[in-house]
Amino acid sequence: MSDQQTQLDRRPVLGCIADDVTGATDLATNLTQGGMRVVQVMGVPAKEDVAGLEDVDAVVVALKSRSIDKADAIDQSLAALRWLAGLGASRFYFKYCSTFDSTDQGNIGPVAEALMDELGVKQTIFCPAFPGAGRTVYQGHLFVGDKLLSESGLQDHPLNPMTDSNLLRVLGRQSKRSVGLLSHESIGESSQACLEKMSELADEGVSFVVTDCCHDDHLATLAEAVAAMPLITGGSGLARYLPSAYRSAGVLAVGESKTCLPTAKGRKLILAGSCSPATQGQVKWMRGRCEIWSVDVEALMENPAAEFDRVIAWATATKPDDTLLVTSTSSPQQVVTLQQQYGSGQVANAIEKLLACVAKTLVSDLGFRQLVLAGGETSGAIVRELGIQKLRIGPEICAGVPWTETVGVEPGLALALKSGNFGGENFFAVALEMLA
Numbered sequence: 001m002s003d004q005q006t007q008l009d010r011r012p013v014l015g016c017i018a019d020d021v022t023g024a025t026d027l028a029t030n031l032t033q034g035g036m037r038v039v040q041v042m043g044v045p046a047k048e049d050v051a052g053l054e055d056v057d058a059v060v061v062a063l064k065s066r067s068i069d070k071a072d073a074i075d076q077s078l079a080a081l082r083w084l085a086g087l088g089a090s091r092f093y094f095k096y097c098s099t100f101d102s103t104d105q106g107n108i109g110p111v112a113e114a115l116m117d118e119l120g121v122k123q124t125i126f127c128p129a130f131p132g133a134g135r136t137v138y139q140g141h142l143f144v145g146d147k148l149l150s151e152s153g154l155q156d157h158p159l160n161p162m163t164d165s166n167l168l169r170v171l172g173r174q175s176k177r178s179v180g181l182l183s184h185e186s187i188g189e190s191s192q193a194c195l196e197k198m199s200e201l202a203d204e205g206v207s208f209v210v211t212d213c214c215h216d217d218h219l220a221t222l223a224e225a226v227a228a229m230p231l232i233t234g235g236s237g238l239a240r241y242l243p244s245a246y247r248s249a250g251v252l253a254v255g256e257s258k259t260c261l262p263t264a265k266g267r268k269l270i271l272a273g274s275c276s277p278a279t280q281g282q283v284k285w286m287r288g289r290c291e292i293w294s295v296d297v298e299a300l301m302e303n304p305a306a307e308f309d310r311v312i313a314w315a316t317a318t319k320p321d322d323t324l325l326v327t328s329t330s331s332p333q334q335v336v337t338l339q340q341q342y343g344s345g346q347v348a349n350a351i352e353k354l355l356a357c358v359a360k361t362l363v364s365d366l367g368f369r370q371l372v373l374a375g376g377e378t379s380g381a382i383v384r385e386l387g388i389q390k391l392r393i394g395p396e397i398c399a400g401v402p403w404t405e406t407v408g409v410e411p412g413l414a415l416a417l418k419s420g421n422f423g424g425e426n427f428f429a430v431a432l433e434m435l436a
């Protein structure tokens with residue numbers, strides 16, 4: 001038994017590694033709804049840091065490894081795996097985006113491969129589907145609502161444009177492993193049929209299995225089929241059905257998880273760095289409904305300190321009960337122009353840094369305590385700047401986005417970390433009204 005385990009009453013059943021922070025809360029809320037007690041930690045904690053992890057069923061480690069160099073993503077993911085294994089977890093979940101955000105270099109395939117090697121696992125599944133949020137997979141092709149991934153707006157993502165909807169091809173470019181399909185026919189039949197098909201694929205040397213999934217019943221069947229696998233990979237949809245599958249398999253006690261809204265009181269702040277179509281619509285919807293600062297990205301690139309000073313001066317001049325929204329969201333054409341002018345990494349970093357520094361100053365100097373953040377990379381940068389280490393998961397605002405509350409830091413904050421492409425057009429207002 002490891003030192004970590006001796007300090008815990010029970011071992012978590014499931015250890016999760018999420019490649020971004022909004023993805024982590026998405027996963028955590030789905031596991032919670034399935035009845036697991038879940039804690040989310042930011043980055044890989046120190047070995048001895050097990051506070052707050054007593055009596056949990058699942059622990060989610062939130063990394064910021066989606067758009068970094070693949071060697072670094074592998075190192076961080078392996079460190080997370082080892083820390084979770086040290087807690088006693090025996091099953092692991094690698095969570096990435098339901099829109100499979102990645103490039104030909106990775107990081108989904110290479111990280112999955114490294115985790116498989118570390119665990120001595122020969123086969124794993126790739127299940128990004130999340131029908132509740134409109135993500136389905138048919139014959140290995142990913143759809144967002146009624147559109148193929150490559151026509152859904154994700155083809156214009158600033159960091160990982162998704163221009164191919166065929167996940168077998170996408171993974172085939174990221175790894176030398178053989179990739180196969182578990183089709184909706186097997187999944188529609190039964191979990192036993194899935195196991196037989198996966199075993200056939202294994203005999204053919206297929207170690208990466210992309211799973212079709214058209215609706216929630218498919219996820220439930222798939223969850224049963226994979227309940228014994230040491231490593232599974234996917235979006236968060238499958239997570240909703242895993243707790244029940246684990247209970248049926250006898251590895252998770254019957255229990256319920258209760259969630260409650262965060263109690264932090266204070267000013268309300270929305271920070272949106274996502275350029276996804278959903279966030280663009282949500283920002284537009286807020287016009288006239290709160291005070292908005294649109295970042296002048298060109299001015300920021302020329303003189304970051306001056307743009308920061310302007311945002312803070314504007315925020316300081318607002319009334320104490322105003323809700324503030326600071327956004328850099330731009331149309332695909334504007335993003336391309338800015339990237340050509342300054343470089344995509346440079347623009348992304350400068351905006352993330354600005355929003356993170358604005359968040360820090362508004363929290364520490366102006367009493368903002370209820371924060372809604374839009375965008376995975378954006379949220380990762382802000383949460384890091386705020387020094388947040390653990391989150392308690394609260395009630396869901398929309399599919400995949402819960403309210404959360406910081407644990408163990410002063411001042412306590414209510415945080416909603418929204419995936420760029422999640423939520424209806426009134427998401428920001430709905431989220432904040434829940435706390436009113």
Ligand SMILES: Nc1ncnc2c1ncn2[C@@H]1O[C@H](COP(=O)(O)OP(=O)(O)O)[C@@H](O)[C@H]1O
Nearest residue numbers: 158274276328330348351352375376377378420
């Ligand atoms: N106007 C812009 N031009 C170029 N890049 C931008 C702009 N606004 C934001 N970005 C960058 O785009 C990235 C958006 O990623 P992210 O925050 O993960 O959103 P999403 O959840 O939509 O993927 C961030 O790195 C952000 O800094």
Ligand SMILES: O=C(O)[C@@H](O)C(=O)COP(=O)(O)O
Nearest residue numbers: 022023026097098376419420
């Ligand atoms: O699976 C999903 O779609 C989300 O959980 C997710 O990963 C969000 O990523 P961002 O769109 O970058 O916020």
